[in-house]
Amino acid sequence: MKLHWGPNSPFVRKVMITAHETGIAGRITLVRSPVAMNKTNVHVMVDNPLSKIPTLVTDEGQVFYDSDVICEYLDSLHTGARLIPLAGVTRWEVLRWNALGSGMLDALVLWRDERMRPEGHQSVETLLAYQQKSSATLERVENEIAALEGLPFSLGHIAIGCMFGYLDLRFADVDWRDGRSASARWFDTFRTRPSAQCTEPSVADKLVPSDPSIQTAAHPATLK
Template sequence: MKLIGSLTSPYVRKVRIVFSEKKVEVDLVLDNVWAANTQINATNPLGKVPCLVLDDGEVIYDSRVIAEYADTLSPVSKLIPDNGRERASVKTWEALADGIMDAGILARLEATLRPPEQQSQMWMDRQMGKVQAALNQMAAQLGENPWCHGNQMTLADIAVGCALGYLLFRFPHIAWQSQHPNLDQLYQKLMQRSSFIDSIPPAA
């Protein structure tokens, strides 16, 4: 299998961590979707990463779909409950974490792709407001629990860890670690795992 992605995408990092935790080998093929010579459109018409190319040539895209598929490939480290309310809880955590990344990326693109005179501060403030609201919700839901859901690491924790790592990478001025020490405690625990260490994005 080939995973098309970049080293800085938090969505790519999420699925790389899932594959690592599942002990499933996948070849990472780097592609910059913003470059003129990007090849991503040949496999994903949406022009987004990550994109997983299976051995038979079938293509799977969207990090949530890839992560869910990867969880079926090995009995090691079951990351998503099979059904019911527990499954919905883990997937909701993932949606919340992905929402932080979605909003952060929209704010960053506004600030980096548009010339200053065309940038909308209202738009950027709106996106960063979503980030803060999601962080507040995460911290409240996590409380004093060791993991986001249940008594072991799940996809919920991986998604949250990638969202928090993205904020440290692209928005280091956001003081979420001091504002939400329980989230920081979770993040530091995750950063002891080789899957997280090996997928740290390179310095910008």
């Protein structure tokens, strides 16, 4: 299998943690594929017309877009405990946690894009809206993190873990741990998992060398 990949994308990280947790990572060839909202990457568009990562191409030539779709596909390829339960109350709890973490990641990516605009071109209203949404989400997670701890490890855990990891990577000035000790403790435990350690951006960046012919397809300042 081939995965259009980037070391800093939290959505790619979701897929890679899933791949490691399911024992499938060794079957995936990583292709460093820079993408940006305001650019196209022709190498990615051969497989995904949306020019987005992650994009997975199976050995049979099937192509899957979107981290949730890819994660569910990978979860169907192993015989161990499912990261996405097939039925029951736990399934809906896992999907809810995944939606919360992934939705927060969507907001964080857009918030970062707005913050990267030149001074004088940023929307104060937009920045405030993302700040408020992020703060409210973090408070919700803090208040309910004990419930997540009570669930078997799942895609919900992965999404929330990637959310905290992306905050550390791109929002160092936002002290999300302040007043959220339960979340901080949970994330400290999450980070000890081998699947989380080997997908840390600083570690993952060394896995696949940059290809200058592909790198120029996207503007470096807007890479996620």
